[in-house]
Amino acid sequence: MKSLNNVMLLLAVILIWSCNDAIDIQQPGRLGAEEAFQSAADLEQGILGVYNEFDVTQEIQFNAVFTDEISIGFDNGGQGLGNGEYGFILNAGSNAPTALWINQYDALNAANRLIEAAVQITPEADEQAAYNNALGEAYALRAFAHFQLLSYFSPDYADDSALAAILLDFVPTVDQQLPRATNAEFYALIESDLNQAANLLTVESSATFVSQDFVTALRARIAAYRGNYGQAATFSQELIDKYPLANRAEYEAMFLDAINTEIIFKLERTINDDYDGQGSTGSGTAGGWAGANFAFVDGTIDGSPYFEMGRSLFNQIDPADIRFDVNINNTSIISPDYQSAADFRNEDILVIGKYFGNEKPLLNDLKVFIASEMLLIRAEAYADAGNFNGASNSTAALLKQLRDARFGADTALPTFANEAEAFGAILDERRLELAFEGHRWKDLKRIGARGNRAIDRDPLDCAVNGACNLPVDDFRFTMPIPLVELNANNNIQQNPGY
Numbered sequence: 001m002k003s004l005n006n007v008m009l010l011l012a013v014i015l016i017w018s019c020n021d022a023i024d025i026q027q028p029g030r031l032g033a034e035e036a037f038q039s040a041a042d043l044e045q046g047i048l049g050v051y052n053e054f055d056v057t058q059e060i061q062f063n064a065v066f067t068d069e070i071s072i073g074f075d076n077g078g079q080g081l082g083n084g085e086y087g088f089i090l091n092a093g094s095n096a097p098t099a100l101w102i103n104q105y106d107a108l109n110a111a112n113r114l115i116e117a118a119v120q121i122t123p124e125a126d127e128q129a130a131y132n133n134a135l136g137e138a139y140a141l142r143a144f145a146h147f148q149l150l151s152y153f154s155p156d157y158a159d160d161s162a163l164a165a166i167l168l169d170f171v172p173t174v175d176q177q178l179p180r181a182t183n184a185e186f187y188a189l190i191e192s193d194l195n196q197a198a199n200l201l202t203v204e205s206s207a208t209f210v211s212q213d214f215v216t217a218l219r220a221r222i223a224a225y226r227g228n229y230g231q232a233a234t235f236s237q238e239l240i241d242k243y244p245l246a247n248r249a250e251y252e253a254m255f256l257d258a259i260n261t262e263i264i265f266k267l268e269r270t271i272n273d274d275y276d277g278q279g280s281t282g283s284g285t286a287g288g289w290a291g292a293n294f295a296f297v298d299g300t301i302d303g304s305p306y307f308e309m310g311r312s313l314f315n316q317i318d319p320a321d322i323r324f325d326v327n328i329n330n331t332s333i334i335s336p337d338y339q340s341a342a343d344f345r346n347e348d349i350l351v352i353g354k355y356f357g358n359e360k361p362l363l364n365d366l367k368v369f370i371a372s373e374m375l376l377i378r379a380e381a382y383a384d385a386g387n388f389n390g391a392s393n394s395t396a397a398l399l400k401q402l403r404d405a406r407f408g409a410d411t412a413l414p415t416f417a418n419e420a421e422a423f424g425a426i427l428d429e430r431r432l433e434l435a436f437e438g439h440r441w442k443d444l445k446r447i448g449a450r451g452n453r454a455i456d457r458d459p460l461d462c463a464v465n466g467a468c469n470l471p472v473d474d475f476r477f478t479m480p481i482p483l484v485e486l487n488a489n490n491n492i493q494q495n496p497g498y
Contacts, residue, residue: 037117040127043134046114050141053107054267056366059152059438061293062096067440070294070307070352071461074345079306087467090476092498098482100152101165104145108168111142116171129202136200137210140218142169143193147222150186151442155478155495157225160184163493165481169193179491180481187226194219205242207260208365213239214265217369224377225446233381236374239264243371245405248322255326257358257365264369271360290436291355291362298361301331301351309350311338311458316432321406323432329353344460354436372433375402379426380447388422389415395422399429406433423451441477448472 037046064070065080066088072080080086083095090096115138123131149165156162160183167181169189194215203211220235246254246261253259260266269288296304309328317324328350335341335348355364379398382388388395396414403411416422430443448454455470462468470476475497485492 037114037121039121040123040131040134043114043118043121044130046117047134047137050107050110050114050138051267053103053110054141054145055103055288056267056368056438057288057290057293058096058099058103059148060290060366060436062100063438063441064293064436065307066090066096067444068310068312068455068457068461069435069440071310071350071458072345072464073294073305073308074349075296075304076306081465087465088470088474088476090480092480092483092486092494094480094482097152097479098484100148100479101482101485104149105166105168107145108142109171111138111145112168112171114138115142132200133202136197136202139193139200140197140210140215143190143197144218146186146190146193147218150183151225152479153180153481153495154183154186155475157183157446158227160187163495166485166492177489177491180493187222190222205264207263207266208268210265213242214369217264217374220374220377221369224380225442227384229381229384232377233385236377236381239371239374240378243374245371245375245402247405248408251322251406252326255354255364256356262371263367264371264374266368267366269363269365271363288366289362290364290366291352291357294352294355294436295362299329299351299353299356301329301333301349303351303361305349305351307352309352311348311350311461312456313431313435314350315458316428318407320409321403321432322408323406323435325353327352327354327435329356339460352436367437372402373439376426376430376433379429380423383419383422383426386419388419395426399425402429402433420450420452423447424453425451427451427453444472445477 037043062085065085070080072086083089085094085096115135118131118135118138121131146165146167150157154162154164162183163180164183164186165180166178167185167189168178172178197210198212198215201210201212201215203209205211205213216235216238220232220239223229223232223235243262243264250259250261254261254263267288269290291299294305294307296306299305314328317327329352332351333347333349335344338344338348341347355362357363358365375398379395382393382395382398387393391397391413396416400411400413414425416425427443427447430439434440434443444454449472454472455468457468459468475495478495478497480498481492481494486494
C-alpha cells in the first residue's frame with residue numbers, strides 16, 4: 001500500500017467503529033474530522049489512510065483453504081485443521097467470517113469519515129480536481145466494501161429480497177444496533193456510490209489507485225454475480241477493448257510485480273507499509289502478506305510450506321501453460337505416480353508460487369481486477385445468451401483466446417453440447433486463471449450449479465479428514481454473521497443453517 005509516514009496525523013480520525021470504548025475516550029489534542037481535513041490536499045493525504053484499510057488477504061486464504069485450491073502441506077502444524085476450515089466447518093465463531101466482517105467495516109468506517117469530512121471543505125478553484133478525485137475514490141471504495149460484504153454474507157446474489165449485511169453509508173454512534181439490509185438496498189447504494197465516483201474521478205486508468213476503469217470493473221463483476229449478463233457484457237467488453245491479454249513473459253512478470261499489463265487495479269504491498277488486514281484461519285498470517293497464507297518462510301520447498309497446491313487443481317494445469325510456472329514453484333517435488341507413492345505427503349510436494357515475493361519473500365501486490373477476469377465474465381455472458389460455440393463472439397472463442405495467450409501457441413477451439421458444458425468450462429478456466437486470488441468459493445456459489453461443478457478434492461488430499469466434497473447448494477456457501485456482531489447487536493439476523 002501507499003506509504004503513510006507523512007499522514008499519521010490525519011489518520012488519527014480513522015477509527016475502528018466497533019471498538020466502543022476507544023471511541024468514547026476524549027483525548028486532549030485528538031483531531032476531529034473538521035480539524036484534520038481542511039483542504040483538498042488533506043483529502044488527498046487522507047484517502048491513503050482509506051486505502052490502508054482495504055485488504056483481500058483473508059479472502060484469498062479462505063477461498064483457498066475451504067475449497068479445493070490447497071492441500072495440507074508436509075510442514076503443516078494444524079493450520080486449516082485445528083479450526084476445521086479444511087473440513088468445511090464454518091460457524092459464527094469461525095475466524096474467516098469474523099475477519100472479513102471486521103475488515104470490511106473498518107474500511108467502510110474510514111471511507112465514511114472521509115466522505116463526511118469532505119462536506120466541510122470548500123475547495124479553491126485550483127483544488128477542485130484534486131478534491132473531486134479524492135472524494136470519488138472514497139465513494140468507489142465504499143461501494144467495493146459493501147459488495148465484498150454482500151458477496152460473503154448474502155445467501156443469494158440474484159435475490160433482491162435476500163438479506164446481505166449492515167448497510168453503512170454514515171459514521172454510526174457507539175450505541176447503534178443496526179439490522180441487516182436487503183440485497184436490493186445494498187445494490188442501490190452501491191450503484192449510487194459508483195455513479196458519484198464516475199462523476200467525480202479525474203483519472204481514467206491506474207493500476208494502483210481507484211479510477212474510472214475500477215468503477216467499470218466493479219460494475220462488470222456485480223452484474224455477473226447478479227446474473228444481469230446484458231450489463232456484464234457491456235462493462236466487461238469496455239475493459240477487454242482497453243486491456244490486452246499479457247503474453248507469457250508479461251504474465252510471469254505481472255505476478256512478480258514487475259509490470260502491470262493486465263492489471264486494472266491492485267492493492268500495492270511494500271515492506272515499509274502497515275497493513276490492517278487479518279488472516280482468516282488463525283495461522284498468524286499478517287494482513288497483506290498473501291504468500292504467508294501458504295508458507296512460513298518463503299515460497300520454496302525449504303520455506304516451510306504448510307499449505308500446498310491441491311492435487312486436483314495441479315492435475316488440471318498443463319506444464320506447457322505459463323500458469324504452471326506462475327502457480328507452482330520450481331523447487332516442488334512432483335511425483336510421477338503420486339497415487340502409488342508410499343509417502344504421499346513427502347513424495348509429492350506442490351509448493352504454491354503465485355506469491356513468491358518481490359521486495360521480500362511472500363510479499364506481492366494483491367490483484368483485485370485483471371483483464372482476464374473481464375474476458376471470463378464476457379464468456380459467461382455469451383454462454384448465458386446461448387452463444388457458447390463458434391470461432392468468434394462466443395464462449396468458445398474467448399476461452400481459446402485466453403488459452404492461446406497462456407500457452408503462447410494456437411490451441412484447439414472448444415465446442416460445447418449445451419449451456420451446462422459451457423459454464424463448466426468457464427469454471428474450469430477460472431479455477432486455473434484466478435487460482436489463489438480469492439474467487440473459487442464465490443464462483444462455485446454463484447454458477448457451480450449451472451456448470452455442474454462443486455468442490456473437488458483429490459482423495460489423497462482429503463484422506464486426512466474425509467472432507468472431499470461439498471454440494472454448491474450447501475448453506476456453508478453463505479457465511480454466518482459472526483459471533484462478535486451477534487453478541488453486540490440485538491437487531492441482527494443470522495443466516496439459515498447456522
